[in-house]
Amino acid sequence: MADILWSLVAIRDYVGIFITWLFVFAFLYNLSASINTSQKANVYLSLIMMISYSSSTLFDMVTVSHLYYFYFDIVTLAAIFFYKRISKEAMPVSFYYVVIGLSINASLFLAMHYDIEVRGTLYYWWFWNVYVFGTYFTDLIMPLALIVNKDILGLAKLSNYLTTKFKPSHYA
DSSP: HHHHHHHHTTTTTHHHHHHHHHHHHHHHHHHHHHHTOOOOOHHHHHHHHHHHHHHHHSTTTTTTTTTHHHHHHHHHHHHHHHHHOOOOOOOOHHHHHHHHHHHHHHHHHHHHHHIIIOOOOOOOOOHHHHHHEEEHHHHHHHHHHHHHHHHHSSSSHHHHHHHHHHHTTTTT
């Protein structure tokens, strides 16, 4: 399993470029699909993600700590929530996927920073697989959700269920 992990790490630059290309494609697709509609939220979400991922390609993963990528995801989340706050329209289904995906990535980046920089772990162990496959999976799901704008994994249903289930009752 360690050999597979190191093979995936060796192609991370190409995977990063591919993911960035997917976000550019998602933006261009949503821009062209929204020309005759008033719903522009997916366009702006795609734009924020495209700018974020395109900017992050300027970092060299070898010299830049995971903590910088954590900060980058937090700033991107802040930009998305700022847009949600100033926007008058309802957020699309892809909003949930982008927010959850960025949150997972940020958590994984912070955990890797703690593991490598704070604890000083330099040997392979199972969490590194979680990190690599987790970031690749969420990085693929986010642009796909922006393109199809469907509840692929049921996250929007789960979010709606949890917010209604744990909403404070006025009668308590």
